[in-house]
Amino acid sequence: MHPKYRPDIDGLRAIAVGSVLAYHAFPSLLPGGFIGVDIFFVISGFLITTILLQSLAAGDFSYRDFYARRIRRIFPALVLVLLATLAFGWYVLLPGEFSQLGKQTTGGAAFFANLVFLGEAGYFDASAETKPLLHLWSLGIEEQFYIFWPLMLGLAWRRRWPMLRVVLAVAVISFLVNVLTVQAHRAAAFYSPLSRAWELMAGGLLAVMQLQSVAQGAATARAWKKHLQSIVGIALIVLGLFMTRSTKAFPGWWALLPVLGAASCIAAGPGGVLNRYLLSNRVMVWIGLISYPLYLWHWPLLSYARIVTGGEPPLQLRIVLVAASVVLAWATYRFLERFVKLHLSQAILRGLAGAGAALALAGVLVFLGTPMPRHDSPALQAVADATREDNYYDGFEEAALGNQFVYRAGSGKHNVLLIGDSHVEQYAPRALELVRTQPDKARTIYFATKGSCPPVPGLFSGPDTGCDERRTAVLDLALKPEIDSVVLGACWSCYFTGAGPTVNYFVDDRKAVHPFIGGDGIDQSLKSLGEVLKRLSAHKPVYLVLGNPVGMDFDPLRQIEGSRLGRMTAESGQLKAPMPQDQAQFNARLKQVAQANGAKVIEPFASLCADGECIRSMPDDGSPAYKDIGHLRPRYARSFATYIDPALLDEGAVGK
Structure with a gap:
């Protein structure tokens, strides 16, 4: 019936x-x-x-x-x-x-x-x-x-x-x-x-x-x-x-x-x-x-x-x-x-x-591998593996900190909170590796990230899908006494250089809009970032992670010629790309803001670039080091992003 x-x-x-x-x-x-x-x-x-x-x-x-x-x-x-x-x-x-x-x-x-x-x-x-x-x-x-x-x-x-x-x-x-x-x-x-x-x-x-x-x-x-x-x-x-x-x-x-x-x-x-x-x-x-x-x-x-x-x-x-x-x-x-x-x-x-x-x-x-797809080259597969390898929080515990959803790893004596967008999230595999290999030195590590949401109050990037609410909540959480240190980071070049500024703007306390192009939105945003760093550093150690190189030159798909709808081949080996000078210059400006407001600076460019060139490939097997145009793949971050270690280990443990 x-x-x-x-x-x-x-x-x-x-x-x-x-x-x-x-x-x-x-x-x-x-x-x-x-x-x-x-x-x-x-x-x-x-x-x-x-x-x-x-x-x-x-x-x-x-x-x-x-x-x-x-x-x-x-x-x-x-x-x-x-x-x-x-x-x-x-x-x-x-x-x-x-x-x-x-x-x-x-x-x-x-x-x-x-x-x-x-x-x-x-x-x-x-x-x-x-x-x-x-x-x-x-x-x-x-x-x-x-x-x-x-x-x-x-x-x-x-x-x-x-x-x-x-x-x-x-x-x-x-x-x-x-x-x-x-x-x-x-x-x-x-x-x-x-x-x-x-x-x-x-x-x-x-x-x-x-x-x-x-x-x-x-x-x-x-x-x-x-x-x-x-x-x-x-x-x-x-x-x-x-x-x-x-x-x-x-x-x-x-x-x-x-x-x-x-x-x-x-x-x-x-x-x-x-x-x-x-x-x-x-x-x-x-x-x-x-x-x-x-x-x-x-x-x-x-x-x-x-x-x-x-x-x-x-x-x-x-x-x-x-x-x-x-x-x-x-x-x-x-x-x-x-x-x-x-x-x-x-x-x-x-x-x-x-x-x-x-x-x-x-x-x-x-x-089980039968049949193989039309595109079955090992070099193509190496690129595909890099682009698909993006579950950065694999192995983390899902938890609540305050009233915010976070990812947690480790059980150290001190707690560190990482705040920012997906360019902070990309360091989660390194954090888990430190918890695994140095459990007595690694801190209890919390990631409170949100994609396309920089930790700069007042900075907006396109349609706000809850960024401001999340940002306010986690920055308030960073001030809690149970948090011993804080790490802030973002894809800074995504917001401040290249094509990013065309959609970004700053909104001040009076709700006045300051555009990035034809206005003082960039200056206002950096001032807001400085105020956050100063407020946090007055109570606990604060780290500002500068940007890693981003751009189409770093896209692993650049190694592929042809299209998925046609024929494809892929190059491999130790590949490099020219250092993005505008990004390096903006990182220098960010470094000044951090140092002027009591924050320690972590500089990915120093490890990823040398002699005017930046790596595109894994140091061990030559497969792509990036998963897309801007994010380091988890396998690279896990083994080689050691520059983030000082923020995740108890003081004095780095290098021991």
């Missing part, structure tokens, strides 16, 4: 998929768009629980029929997208990348994609953008729910357990797992079904309450109550879209916004004012109908665009890809999903299940 069709739920699906798509394609436009997945979870929990309880009540429930319907719903589009993603991956990926895609394909086809990604970098890490099947983590959680929940409900029904209490108990336990693990084990809280089940249970609770209300002949809620639920639901979702950030502990308490919002919208019913006029709008319903294939198609397109272009695709290309994903989703719905729905037979069902199993097996073979 199936619940009566509600167009407003398809409209809610449209909000969910549109939010995720906007976040992936235009992240600065909708910084909290990833909560669309949480909306999907609530919808699934409501519909599946309704179906199961109605079937159990009617006495016609069949596990075989239930799972057959899940295969019919999930497999047609999933098999098509997996096949297309794997085939295109063979054409454009390098051996290591293609092998990883094989593992992801198996996870996606065998219902454990979330567990695959749990063992890798987090959902919000930079490397996530080049994983074409990353989005299947949410499908893994739903599929695990489809396996567990019918068995649980069937047992509760046979034992005549109070259904509302059963669902509530599962929800409460899962929510407690969520809030208790989100700080210490962020990735696990994000990907684990144990910490996500409560979101599905929110929909399940709603289903149980509505069915019990109908069975008891309860009076229909008044219209004003439904309108209020509809308005509150949409308001909570909008609040979540614009307030939630990737830097916050998510899901945690923040996930209550989309979950309660979606539940309130569903509870309002089709008669709620916004359900009727917004969610049931024909356009919204149409998007909702293609939401599943749209979710499946959009991410591989965007991810492969990043891989092929070697970075963030141009805005025009992202717009084209969003449009293409809509077209592909419509075609998949119109010509594949509807065909399977109208012509479902045992033969088609067995074919879909067999195709899923075949793809899972193919993924295993690809992971």
